[in-house]
Amino acid sequence: MVLQTIAEFAYPQRNGDETVVKLKDIAEACNVSVATVSRALNGLTDTNRGRTEEICRVAREMGYYPNAAARALKTNRSNNIGILYEDKMNHEYFSVLLDSLRENAEVNGYDLTFISRTDKAEHVKGERLNYYEHARRRNLDGVVVIQADFNSSEVIRLATGSIPTVIIDHEYEGCDCVLSDNRRSMEQIVEAVYNAGHRRIAFIHGEDGNVTRSRTAGFYKSCAEHGIKVPQDYVKEGHFHDPARCVQPLLELLNLPVPPTCILFPDDYSCLGNLGVLEARGIRIPEDLSIVGFDGIRLTEMMKPHLTTYSQDAWEIGHQAIRVVLDAIENEDGHEPSQIHVAGKLVEGETLGRM
Amino acid sequence: MVLQTIAEFAYPQRNGDETVVKLKDIAEACNVSVATVSRALNGLTDTNRGRTEEICRVAREMGYYPNAAARALKTNRSNNIGILYEDKMNHEYFSVLLDSLRENAEVNGYDLTFISRTDKAEHVKGERLNYYEHARRRNLDGVVVIQADFNSSEVIRLATGSIPTVIIDHEYEGCDCVLSDNRRSMEQIVEAVYNAGHRRIAFIHGEDGNVTRSRTAGFYKSCAEHGIKVPQDYVKEGHFHDPARCVQPLLELLNLPVPPTCILFPDDYSCLGNLGVLEARGIRIPEDLSIVGFDGIRLTEMMKPHLTTYSQDAWEIGHQAIRVVLDAIENEDGHEPSQIHVAGKLVEGETLGRM
DNA sequence: ACAAAGAACGAAAACGATTGCAGCATAATG
DNA sequence: CATTATGCTGCAATCGTTTTCGTTCTTTGT
Numbered sequence: 001m002v003l004q005t006i007a008e009f010a011y012p013q014r015n016g017d018e019t020v021v022k023l024k025d026i027a028e029a030c031n032v033s034v035a036t037v038s039r040a041l042n043g044l045t046d047t048n049r050g051r052t053e054e055i056c057r058v059a060r061e062m063g064y065y066p067n068a069a070a071r072a073l074k075t076n077r078s079n080n081i082g083i084l085y086e087d088k089m090n091h092e093y094f095s096v097l098l099d100s101l102r103e104n105a106e107v108n109g110y111d112l113t114f115i116s117r118t119d120k121a122e123h124v125k126g127e128r129l130n131y132y133e134h135a136r137r138r139n140l141d142g143v144v145v146i147q148a149d150f151n152s153s154e155v156i157r158l159a160t161g162s163i164p165t166v167i168i169d170h171e172y173e174g175c176d177c178v179l180s181d182n183r184r185s186m187e188q189i190v191e192a193v194y195n196a197g198h199r200r201i202a203f204i205h206g207e208d209g210n211v212t213r214s215r216t217a218g219f220y221k222s223c224a225e226h227g228i229k230v231p232q233d234y235v236k237e238g239h240f241h242d243p244a245r246c247v248q249p250l251l252e253l254l255n256l257p258v259p260p261t262c263i264l265f266p267d268d269y270s271c272l273g274n275l276g277v278l279e280a281r282g283i284r285i286p287e288d289l290s291i292v293g294f295d296g297i298r299l300t301e302m303m304k305p306h307l308t309t310y311s312q313d314a315w316e317i318g319h320q321a322i323r324v325v326l327d328a329i330e331n332e333d334g335h336e337p338s339q340i341h342v343a344g345k346l347v348e349g350e351t352l353g354r355m
Numbered sequence: 356m357v358l359q360t361i362a363e364f365a366y367p368q369r370n371g372d373e374t375v376v377k378l379k380d381i382a383e384a385c386n387v388s389v390a391t392v393s394r395a396l397n398g399l400t401d402t403n404r405g406r407t408e409e410i411c412r413v414a415r416e417m418g419y420y421p422n423a424a425a426r427a428l429k430t431n432r433s434n435n436i437g438i439l440y441e442d443k444m445n446h447e448y449f450s451v452l453l454d455s456l457r458e459n460a461e462v463n464g465y466d467l468t469f470i471s472r473t474d475k476a477e478h479v480k481g482e483r484l485n486y487y488e489h490a491r492r493r494n495l496d497g498v499v500v501i502q503a504d505f506n507s508s509e510v511i512r513l514a515t516g517s518i519p520t521v522i523i524d525h526e527y528e529g530c531d532c533v534l535s536d537n538r539r540s541m542e543q544i545v546e547a548v549y550n551a552g553h554r555r556i557a558f559i560h561g562e563d564g565n566v567t568r569s570r571t572a573g574f575y576k577s578c579a580e581h582g583i584k585v586p587q588d589y590v591k592e593g594h595f596h597d598p599a600r601c602v603q604p605l606l607e608l609l610n611l612p613v614p615p616t617c618i619l620f621p622d623d624y625s626c627l628g629n630l631g632v633l634e635a636r637g638i639r640i641p642e643d644l645s646i647v648g649f650d651g652i653r654l655t656e657m658m659k660p661h662l663t664t665y666s667q668d669a670w671e672i673g674h675q676a677i678r679v680v681l682d683a684i685e686n687e688d689g690h691e692p693s694q695i696h697v698a699g700k701l702v703e704g705e706t707l708g709r710m
Numbered sequence: 711a712c713a714a715a716g717a718a719c720g721a722a723a724a725c726g727a728t729t730g731c732a733g734c735a736t737a738a739t740g
Numbered sequence: 741c742a743t744t745a746t747g748c749t750g751c752a753a754t755c756g757t758t759t760t761c762g763t764t765c766t767t768t769g770t
Contacts, residue, residue, distance in 0.1 A: 377757085378756065389756085389757080390758080393758060393759085394758090394759090424755085426756080426757055426758080429756080429757045430757080
């Protein structure tokens with residue numbers, strides 16, 4: 001079956017049509033110079049209308065596509081945007097983000113390339129190439145930093161270098177960045193929990209960092225605004241995407257003399273992964289305890305009961321990131337660094353009960 | 356705090372060090388010709404030992420890195436490998452695979468670029484660029500197809516074209532491909548289930564395709580080998596990564612006069628997502644029913660009870676894919692197309708009970 | 711000591727595109 | 741009709757490398 005399909009489409013002249021069409025070929029076919037062809041294909045103004053159309057037609061017929069390397073060499077533009085991330089990307093948020101970046105770059109005619117740090121050049125053998133040099137070497141037009149050690153000199157070098165760079169989920173002063181609006185999202189969550197009647201709200205946050213600080217700030221602020229006084233032992237440190245390291249704080253909360261009626265988790269994973277702990281103690285969700293996750297991973301919708309969580313708009317973040325970096329690239333002079341906060345939205349599941 | 360850090364590393368001469376060092380600069384500094392510098396840096400033989408070392412030293416000191424575009428133009432090699440995937444990549448398997456590809460490419464001095472199909476060129480405006488042309492145009496040295504419509508003429512064009520291509524999880528005759536050994540993995544699962552004492556084993560498989568066929572074949576084969584006669588209505592069609600579309604077949608199985616004692620799901624998602632259905636009917640896992648997933652996503656370890664599943668070795672698949680495509684690239688003539696099957700391993704959770 | 715071989719290097723031609731400049735028509739203007 | 745403006749076009753330089761080929765100078769063998 002499959003073989004049939006292949007045969008059907010097979011290209012017997014496997015090497016036959018491998019000649020690459022270049023400007024020169026079109027020029028000869030049209031009896032004009034390469035310069036004219038180049039101008040015509042690039043849609044420059046000073047070209048004869050009729051001839052331009054003919055050249056374009058012939059180019060299409062001959063299957064012409066510009067050689068990216070030659071063009072990059074000459075114009076110093078690669079139509080390529082670098083993606084920097086250091087750790088593994090085993091998180092749905094990143095997957096969606098990456099998809100978004102790719103698609104948004106694509107519609108603008110840009111490709112995405114991962115920035116690595118190795119190089120085969122002899123004279124630097126063994127040495128690690130720094131990100132910035134790598135980006136320069138690859139003629140990248142811009143860079144999107146998805147996830148990295150934001151305090152490393154390397155990343156800062158990149159952000160302050162001459163290549164347009166946008167940072168995701170971290171703030172550098174004077175640099176372009178796009179962030180999930182962590183502060184506001186916590187506020188929204190607290191608001192919803194409050195509206196459901198809860199007054200004893202606990203928060204297990206992730207490890208220290210930008211994200212955690214924003215969320216914690218949002219949590220306290222919103223509680224204060226609703227007149228809730230948060231006991232000190234209602235806020236515990238857990239760990240992102242690591243249920244095992246959230247067990248301890250969770251148990252501490254449950255064992256409190258006056259335990260919370262609702263617990264906010266650092267993310268969906270650490271929440272879902274601890275359902276077993278709750279079940280083991282005979283705690284019913286949401287009758288006995290309400291829980292709220294964060295991220296809105298797909299599984300939260302599939303499970304019973306649906307997890308109440310907060311969906312970060314990873315797609316929009318990617319969209320904005322590309323928009324900003326393209327502006328920096330194509331609008332070189334007039335570009336003003338901007339810090340964009342992207343809001344997500346609460347996903348109403350079934351684990352937040354009314355009190 | 357963050358600002359401090361930035362200030363610390365700040366590069367006040369934000370444009371000062373932006374001059375790019377090229378061969379010519381090194382040549383002048385060393386009083387030799389560019390040709391010599393090029394040869395020295397590339398480690399060619401016909402160069403003086405002492406001078407070569409000096410040139411390398413100077414190059415390093417001046418912070419030289421070759422211009423990728425110029426090199427690509429001249430050598431017709433970009434040190435760039437294309438990645439093709441069409442759908443969204445919201446699946447852990449793909450994330451790991453991508454990470455693996457990236458890292459394995461990186462240690463070999465290659466970068467990864469996504470293949471898209473748009474282009475800004477005037478004469479093709481509006482028309483979709485086909486994958487093959489895009490790959491050529493970008494001077495990609497090789498392509499890894501992660502996920503695509505394998506029956507489309509475009510993909511086949513790519514696989515049969517002159518650019519080294521390796522296909523993941525699909526078989527084309529005469530083409531390089533790396534696959535999860537779906538057949539064998541099902542056999543291993545059935546074996547484990549059999550050893551746990553089960554004789555009434557049902558299988559909900561995913562939608563039709565290569566993967567499903569291999570798994571189904573493995574299922575039947577292994578059952579036969581163990582002397583199990585599989586009733587026709589023990590094998591149902593479900594859908595990958597879509598719990599909702601697995602509910603129907605699941606219910607049909609549960610309502611059977613002689614229901615199975617163990618159900619194999621197409622993947623972890625469709626399994627986990629249906630735990631609620633089972634719970635709603637008061638079915639205890641694994642006392643009343645054993646279930647087995649597929650994929651080994653992280654959440655399966657975090658949940659209680661741990662899901663018994665089968666972990667595909669995505670990392671190894673990526674490793675092999677890069678190995679194969681690099682061989683095809685660098686060993687152009689002597690390369691023999693190979694079909695590599697990568698085995699995974701059973702993850703013993705707690706949802707497979709003894710009968 | 712002399713021819714042949716070998717080692718190391720430089721000059722220059724590519725690679726395929728873009729673009730400033732000059733030229734040559736033709737059209738517009740006085 | 742002479743002059744200037746305008747619209748297209750081609751020539752050639754250029755981007756930063758790699759690589760062929762020839763030259764020079766040193767080494768080796770007899």
